[in-house]
Amino acid sequence: MMDSQVFQSFSTYATIVILKMMLMSPLTSYFRLTRKVFANPEDTKFVSSAGDKKLVRTDPDVERVRRCHQNDLENIIPFVVVGLLYALTEPELSAALLHFRLFAGSRIFHTFAYVAALPQPSRGLSWMLGMLVTFSMAYRVLSTVLFL
Amino acid sequence: MMDSQVFQSFSTYATIVILKMMLMSPLTSYFRLTRKVFANPEDTKFVSSAGDKKLVRTDPDVERVRRCHQNDLENIIPFVVVGLLYALTEPELSAALLHFRLFAGSRIFHTFAYVAALPQPSRGLSWMLGMLVTFSMAYRVLSTVLFL
Amino acid sequence: MMDSQVFQSFSTYATIVILKMMLMSPLTSYFRLTRKVFANPEDTKFVSSAGDKKLVRTDPDVERVRRCHQNDLENIIPFVVVGLLYALTEPELSAALLHFRLFAGSRIFHTFAYVAALPQPSRGLSWMLGMLVTFSMAYRVLSTVLFL
Numbered sequence: 260m261m262d263s264q265v266f267q268s269f270s271t272y273a274t275i276v277i278l279k280m281m282l283m284s285p286l287t288s289y290f291r292l293t294r295k296v297f298a299n300p301e302d303t304k305f306v307s308s309a310g311d312k313k314l315v316r317t318d319p320d321v322e323r324v325r326r327c328h329q330n331d332l333e334n335i336i337p338f339v340v341v342g343l344l345y346a347l348t349e350p351e352l353s354a355a356l357l358h359f360r361l362f363a364g365s366r367i368f369h370t371f372a373y374v375a376a377l378p379q380p381s382r383g384l385s386w387m388l389g390m391l392v393t394f395s396m397a398y399r400v401l402s403t404v405l406f407l
Numbered sequence: 408m409m410d411s412q413v414f415q416s417f418s419t420y421a422t423i424v425i426l427k428m429m430l431m432s433p434l435t436s437y438f439r440l441t442r443k444v445f446a447n448p449e450d451t452k453f454v455s456s457a458g459d460k461k462l463v464r465t466d467p468d469v470e471r472v473r474r475c476h477q478n479d480l481e482n483i484i485p486f487v488v489v490g491l492l493y494a495l496t497e498p499e500l501s502a503a504l505l506h507f508r509l510f511a512g513s514r515i516f517h518t519f520a521y522v523a524a525l526p527q528p529s530r531g532l533s534w535m536l537g538m539l540v541t542f543s544m545a546y547r548v549l550s551t552v553l554f555l
Numbered sequence: 556m557m558d559s560q561v562f563q564s565f566s567t568y569a570t571i572v573i574l575k576m577m578l579m580s581p582l583t584s585y586f587r588l589t590r591k592v593f594a595n596p597e598d599t600k601f602v603s604s605a606g607d608k609k610l611v612r613t614d615p616d617v618e619r620v621r622r623c624h625q626n627d628l629e630n631i632i633p634f635v636v637v638g639l640l641y642a643l644t645e646p647e648l649s650a651a652l653l654h655f656r657l658f659a660g661s662r663i664f665h666t667f668a669y670v671a672a673l674p675q676p677s678r679g680l681s682w683m684l685g686m687l688v689t690f691s692m693a694y695r696v697l698s699t700v701l702f703l
Contacts, residue, residue, distance in 0.1 A: 260408075260556075261643050267702035270640045274696050277633045281686065284629060298622055301675050326446055332480060332628060333432060337425045339636050340487050344418045347409050379449050390429065400422050406415035408556075474594055480628060481580060485573045488635050492566045495557050527597050538577065548570050554563035 265355045269346040272359035273339050276366055280335050283328035286374075290321045327373040331366070334386070338362055338393045345396035348403040362392040413503045417494040420507035421487050424514055428483050431476035434522075438469045475521040479514070482534070486510055486541045493544035496551040510540040561651045565642040568655035569635050572662055576631050579624035582670075586617045623669040627662070630682070634658055634689050641692035644699040654688050661685040 260266050290296070296318040297303050303314040342362075346355065365388040372382035408414050438444070444466040445451050451462040490510075494503065513536040520530035556562050586592070592614040593599050599610040638658075642651065661684040668678035 261645075261700055264702060267700040270643075270696055270700045271702050274637060274640060274693050277636050278690075278693055281629075281633050281689065284682075284686070299619070299672065301672050301678075304675055305679075323447070328629065332632075333429075333476065336480075336484055336632060336636075337429050340425050340484075341422060344422060347418075349409075376447065376449050379452050382449075383453075386432075390432070393429065394426075397422050397426055400418055404409055404415040404418045406412060406419050471595070481577075481624065484628075484632060485577050488573050488632075489570060492570060495566075497557075524595065524597050527600050530597075531601075534580075538580070541577065542574075545570050545574055548566055552557055552563040552566045554560060554567050 263346075263349075264352050265350060266346050268352070268356055268359055269342055272363050273342060276335050276338065276363055279367060279370065280328070280331040283324060283331060283370075287321060287324050287328065290318070290324055294318050294321060296321050323376070324374060327370055330369070330373070330386070334389050334393070335366060338389065338396075341393050341396045341400060344400045344404075348399055350399060358392050358396055362389055365389040365392070411494075411497075412500050413498060414494050416500070416504055416507055417490055420511050421490060424483050424486065424511055427511075427515060427518065428476070428479040431472060431479060431518075435469060435472050435476065438466070438472055442466050442469060444469050471524070472522060475518055478517070478521070478534070482537050482541070483514060486537065486544075489541050489544045489548060492548045492552075496547055498547060506540050506544055510537055513537040513540070559642075559645075560648050561646060562642050564648070564652055564655055565638055568659050569638060572631050572634065572659055575663060575666065576624070576627040579620060579627060579666075583617060583620050583624065586614070586620055590614050590617060592617050619672070620670060623666055626665070626669070626682070630685050630689070631662060634685065634692075637689050637692045637696060640696045640700075644696055646695060654692055658685055658688040661688070 261270070291298075291302075292305060295306050295314050296316055297305075297314050300312055300315055303311050307314065342359070345358070365385045369382060369385040369389065371377070372385055409418070439446075439450075440453060443454050443462050444464055445453075445462050448460055448463055451459050455462065490507070493506070513533045517530060517533040517537065519525070520533055557566070587594075587598075588601060591602050591610050592612055593601075593610050596608055596611055599607050603610065638655070641654070661681045665678060665681040665685065667673070668681060
């Protein structure tokens with residue numbers, strides 16, 4: 260399967276967007292530690308030897324990163340699943356690369372727009388572009404292999 | 408791989424349930440825009456040129472759709488992963504179709520039951536049926552390929 | 556594909572960690588029913604025939620299980636996606652087994668550490684070990700098939 264260039268490019272872009280999604284976890288940890296905002300009482304010991312329960316609270320910046328992470332889960336995982344099936348339908352390499360590059364670009368911009376709170380509709384449009392790429396791949400999968 | 412009818416039917420049903428899951432995002436946006444309830448200050452500009460911070464709040468109907476979306480993530484993604492491995496174990500086509508159809512049907516009903524707030528245990532039973540389908544496929548995967 | 560021992564072991568461990576993740580749902584239900592804490596008004600009928608709206612509230616133990624479930628989604632799904640591509644790059648069986656076993660072990664310990672609220676950094680270290688395993692597999696995928 261890894262002999263196909265389409266599958267190689269799918270593997271590359273799928274890994275890149277999954278890594279991008281995973282980086283939201285350390286980013287959340289960074290904000291939690293620097294802002295001293297924790298979700299669990301036992302975590303407060305990282306910054307306070309006494310284990311201060313007042314540090315168990317929410318913070319707008321931490322919640323923003325977490326919403327961005329959640330949006331990644333809701334969009335990147337469908338891309339990976341549908342993209343895998345799409346790659347197996349043997350599309351043209353150029354068409355496949357266009358889908359994968361547009362998706363990866365739109366999600367990297369989306370993260371930047373979300374974390375930096377850029378004015379709308381920048382984030383909304385990058386989210387929509389990613390959705391459209393996945394819909395387009397889903398259309399090809401269904402029109403190629405439909406078996407109900 | 409796409410020559411196998413089992414794999415074609417898996418691809419079809421996996422794409423359908425992933426698309427169903429993805430449709431929760433526009434549904435959330437629809438409720439946010441019509442109820443004027445936003446998660447980010449910059450999003451309020453969609454409905455108010457002044458950017459009214461009082462619109463950053465929660466709403467029971469928006470939270471209901473978001474819980475349904477979260478439940479999809481927790482159930483549909485395991486189905487897709489386990490279903491892919493299950494399809495590769497070369498099950499009988501009729502058995503595979505039974506699993507895939509039951510799952511897709513149960514999740515479509517689950518969404519309807521959740522968003523329309525149907526009386527319990529309708530939603531609980533449809534959730535349980537989906538879980539049982541995935542457990543059944545996982546059992547076949549483990550009993551066929553177990554290699555620890 | 557299922558003839559490869561590496562793919563068999565991937566299928567086994569992927570199914571195990573997905574099943575572990577799915578078990579967080581019944582655990583959440585168990586805590587909701589025993590603590591009488593619900594997310595939806597219609598769910599209160601499971602414990603109160605009158606449908607008591609005061610039971611729609613949050614509870615620290617339920618939220619703890621839900622955070623653990625969310626952490627699973629954020630870590631186990633990337634493992635499954637990257638692990639599938641990694642298994643297709645035909646790594647040494649011993650190297651593959653080391654990755655899969657370390658990940659499964661780290662996530663099972665992570666769940667225990669989270670639900671039992673063990674003192675940090677036990678949970679933090681098990682989370683980091685799981686991340687490192689996935690990063691290591693992603694490195695091999697990208698260095699083997701990179702096609703941008």
